[in-house]
Amino acid sequence: MAELGVIGLGSTIRGDDGIGVALVHELDARKLPESVELYDAGTSGMNILHHLKDFDRVIIIDAIRQEGDPGDWVFFHPEDVSSSMEIRSTHDANLFEALKLSETLGERPEEVVIMGVIPADLSLSEDLSPELEERLPELVGALEEKVQEMVRPA
Amino acid sequence: MSNNVNIDVEYLTRVEGHGNIKVNATNGKIEQCEWQVIETPRFFESMVVDHSYKELQHITSRICGICSIGHTLASLRATEDALDVDISRQDELLRKLILHAENMQSHVLHVGYLALPDLMGTGSVLPLASSHPEELKTVIRLHRLSNEMSELIGGRTTHPQRLIPGGFSKIPTEEELIDLRERLKNSTNDLTACADVLEATADGFPDFERETEFISLTSDEDYAFYDGIIASTDTGTYPVEDYLDVTNEFVVEQSTAKFARNNRASYMVGALARLNNNYDQLAPMAKGVAERFGLKPVNHNPFMNNVAQLVEVVHNVRDSIKIINTLLDEGLEAQDDYYEPEIEVKPGRGIGAVEVPRGILFHDYTYDENGICTAANCVIPTNQNHANIQKDMEKMVPNAINTKPEDEIKLDLEMLVRAYDPCISCSAHHLDVEFVDD
Numbered sequence: 001m002a003e004l005g006v007i008g009l010g011s012t013i014r015g016d017d018g019i020g021v022a023l024v025h026e027l028d029a030r031k032l033p034e035s036v037e038l039y040d041a042g043t044s045g046m047n048i049l050h051h052l053k054d055f056d057r058v059i060i061i062d063a064i065r066q067e068g069d070p071g072d073w074v075f076f077h078p079e080d081v082s083s084s085m086e087i088r089s090t091h092d093a094n095l096f097e098a099l100k101l102s103e104t105l106g107e108r109p110e111e112v113v114i115m116g117v118i119p120a121d122l123s124l125s126e127d128l129s130p131e132l133e134e135r136l137p138e139l140v141g142a143l144e145e146k147v148q149e150m151v152r153p154a
Numbered sequence: 155m156s157n158n159v160n161i162d163v164e165y166l167t168r169v170e171g172h173g174n175i176k177v178n179a180t181n182g183k184i185e186q187c188e189w190q191v192i193e194t195p196r197f198f199e200s201m202v203v204d205h206s207y208k209e210l211q212h213i214t215s216r217i218c219g220i221c222s223i224g225h226t227l228a229s230l231r232a233t234e235d236a237l238d239v240d241i242s243r244q245d246e247l248l249r250k251l252i253l254h255a256e257n258m259q260s261h262v263l264h265v266g267y268l269a270l271p272d273l274m275g276t277g278s279v280l281p282l283a284s285s286h287p288e289e290l291k292t293v294i295r296l297h298r299l300s301n302e303m304s305e306l307i308g309g310r311t312t313h314p315q316r317l318i319p320g321g322f323s324k325i326p327t328e329e330e331l332i333d334l335r336e337r338l339k340n341s342t343n344d345l346t347a348c349a350d351v352l353e354a355t356a357d358g359f360p361d362f363e364r365e366t367e368f369i370s371l372t373s374d375e376d377y378a379f380y381d382g383i384i385a386s387t388d389t390g391t392y393p394v395e396d397y398l399d400v401t402n403e404f405v406v407e408q409s410t411a412k413f414a415r416n417n418r419a420s421y422m423v424g425a426l427a428r429l430n431n432n433y434d435q436l437a438p439m440a441k442g443v444a445e446r447f448g449l450k451p452v453n454h455n456p457f458m459n460n461v462a463q464l465v466e467v468v469h470n471v472r473d474s475i476k477i478i479n480t481l482l483d484e485g486l487e488a489q490d491d492y493y494e495p496e497i498e499v500k501p502g503r504g505i506g507a508v509e510v511p512r513g514i515l516f517h518d519y520t521y522d523e524n525g526i527c528t529a530a531n532c533v534i535p536t537n538q539n540h541a542n543i544q545k546d547m548e549k550m551v552p553n554a555i556n557t558k559p560e561d562e563i564k565l566d567l568e569m570l571v572r573a574y575d576p577c578i579s580c581s582a583h584h585l586d587v588e589f590v591d592d
Binding site: 047049050097100101103106 | 266280283284285290291294297298301
């Protein structure tokens, strides 16, 4: 069982919706502790349930609709969200349902952190918008820092 | 009861893709009774033209995220038929194994996550986590087993990468197959538990029958999934090459997907069709489950397709164990990873027919002398079921409007469509558009 899972969600043909997936692939090029496992979940929806069980802790990255500028990001715990409708995945409403189901089944990782990134453009494109492309190093940096913070010695 | 009915289900839930149920009746007179398919056509047959035979199975796999393995195999079989490529017995057994995995994966998902909520009256699978946690865990365990089985043989759970023309680019090890066999053997309790749950709730299926024609593959060798000839409960057998004479696709106004018919106004494909044609070849444990539900050939109740799917899951598990035993007894012939069989390219046409979770699937390709595709046709199972769904509705509604309240009719119709486990976006794959010259 990997200690920390980093899961990227999103559709890579919907522009910035694919930011979660893009960040996981960016992270793949960095040197990470062995106990970290990366997973490109794409738009696999409920299938994320089958992967949550493999981790003690997870970071899930996704595009979110929120006040702010494109490329702004926020780390939060799903339990801090009052309604899944307020911060709803842009491509698939299943993340919060999968987390809930995972919890009921007794498989939920002990800590779940969501990194939500504000997109600029969700229209059909295989590329990120220039706004997010420009802030990509910043985003990878913040994610890497979070990963290091969450890989605690036992 | 409901002499005035206005049922308007736009985007039926718990099916793949978009379809509408429209029923209108005034004073007992039915004005509209339609199963509408409203997906955008996806033009896969045009997309593969000008691509190499090495790419086609990867492109057509994307027709469906549920039956990607089935599309991959139908595609490879069409390509191998066109190019006269033989595969080894070992590769054939491994392909049968991964097709079992997909059938389990899809059926467990459908019966457990999509149909069971109707029978439990929960409207979604999520409440089952609180009301029936043990039952749901059973379903999830079986689903995971089939996912991991697909990944072991194909390289991933969907859109397999290791299945290539002429064989496999990588095969599992004997140790991995032994481990898989253990897990399959250990799933017996879960299968029994699933049968218990379905049996306890199966009286929730509406009481309905309509005589129709059932079409599937059939084979002397086994309960056919990977190989065989076409069989109809009405008209006997046909060689796969004659598939166009059997499917007879036609365009209707209410649907962006084509409909199909053979001997009657409609026919049915899928688990129930396979069971009706090939019942005797089911594994004994699978037959045992069928008997618990009184499911015998020829059964004309479309709702029994749910039960037939469960019966097939049991068969998939048992036959997979048998296949692994054979592979291990004969000894797995090792091959290098990234293996690529040598293929001599030649022009020609080939047809592949494979049974996928929702029924018989045909891919038909023509290649030029460089192995480049020049024409393609795919006939998808859900297409073949659309007309049968429509005809079932036409029989069900006139009886129901005199005996049942509107919301019950609506649920019955939703359950009817769900029983076919339609994969709607696969079915709306192509429309022939002809422009008339001035």
